[in-house]
Amino acid sequence: xSVKPMTRRRWLAGLLFSLVALPALAEQTAxxxxxxxxxxxxxxxxxxxxxxxxxxxxxxxSAQGDYLLFNRDSRTIYSVTHSDGTVLEIHPRPVTIKSPLxxxxxxxxxxxGKGAPEIDGKMPHRYRLSVNGALCYQVVAxxxxxxxxxxxxxxxxxxxxxxxxxxxxxxxADMNEPCDLALNTFAPDWQLKFGLPIQEWDPHGxxxxxxxxxxAYPVQRSLFVLPxxxxxxxxxxxx
Numbered sequence: 356x357s358v359k360p361m362t363r364r365r366w367l368a369g370l371l372f373s374l375v376a377l378p379a380l381a382e383q384t385a386x387x388x389x390x391x392x393x394x395x396x397x398x399x400x401x402x403x404x405x406x407x408x409x410x411x412x413x414x415x416x417s418a419q420g421d422y423l424l425f426n427r428d429s430r431t432i433y434s435v436t437h438s439d440g441t442v443l444e445i446h447p448r449p450v451t452i453k454s455p456l457x458x459x460x461x462x463x464x465x466x467x468g469k470g471a472p473e474i475d476g477k478m479p480h481r482y483r484l485s486v487n488g489a490l491c492y493q494v495v496a497x498x499x500x501x502x503x504x505x506x507x508x509x510x511x512x513x514x515x516x517x518x519x520x521x522x523x524x525x526x527x528a529d530m531n532e533p534c535d536l537a538l539n540t541f542a543p544d545w546q547l548k549f550g551l552p553i554q555e556w557d558p559h560g561x562x563x564x565x566x567x568x569x570x571a572y573p574v575q576r577s578l579f580v581l582p583x584x585x586x587x588x589x590x591x592x593x594x
Contacts, residue, residue: 383407386504387572389416390563393556402563404504405572410579411507418578425511432514433581442587448517450540455528458537460545461485467495474553475500482549484538491534492557498550501570505551509544516543518590 388404405412414422424433432445465481473479477497484492519540523531534557538545546555556562 382573383576384571385574386501387567387569387574388501388504388551388565389567391566392563393560395560404508405574405578406501406504406507407579408503411504411511412578418575422578424579424581425507425514427507427510430510430514432511435582435585437582440582440585442581442585444587444589445514445518446589447514448521450516450520452520452523454536454541455523455531456533456536457487458533458541459487460537460542461488462545465493479553480549482546484545486533486537489534490558492538492546492555494546494549494552495554496546496549496552500551501568502551505547509547512543512547516540519543522590 386406388406390402390404391399392402393399401416403414403416405414409427411425411427412422413425414420419437421434421436421438424435425431426433430447432443434443434445435441436443462485463483465483467479467481471479474497477500479495479497481493481495483490484494516539523540546552551565552563553565554562
């Protein structure tokens with residue numbers, strides 16, 4: 356049976372639409388944060404964060420390298436390593452222990468100085484965080500900027516805090532530091548309470564600075580899928 360000219364054109368148009376639409380189904384938008392990280396003795400490097408309603412991914416900006424995936428629904432962290440084909444899983448657990456050291460935490464806002472620029476119409480503010488009278492951390496943050504990304508980062512750090520608390524009893528008492536205990540275990544979202552950090556650093560020179568962001572960044576959905584056939588394990592299974 357022959358196809359009438361008008362029907363044929365409509366059929367071809369529908370086929371063309373389908374072929375164009377297929378790649379689009381694999382795309383979505385995410386909030387993208389790009390930081391430049393500085394550590395003593397290392398060249399600065401990039402750290403990219405992609406946030407969707409269900410996931411947060413951390414990588415170096417490459418789709419092929421190692422990455423960390425945080426499932427916001429289950430609050431599970433997956434650390435993917437391609438070289439050995441493994442996925443380290445960190446599951447949420449509450450922090451139920453007390454700090455082995457007293458932690459007297461204080462915070463103070465520091466003037467930004469004249470001419471500090473607004474970001475997305477919002478003014479950054481700088482804060483100094485101290486524990487037991489010693490400076491631990493400084494952060495420049497913007498309240499109200501990309502709040503869902505801040506929420507994802509806070510949830511992620513709380514899961515890390517639970518894992519830190521699990522191993523804390525194994526750490527010799529003389530190796531515990533008040534700043535580390537506060538920022539990584541007992542107040543892990545402290546620097547996020549002021550908004551999105553655009554710059555943060557500690558007294559030892561470790562820190563990062565926001566160099567780009569995009570609230571509607573196009574990404575492939577495959578970036579938020581764990582590789583098949585990789586071996587999964589938990590920290591408890593590590594020697």
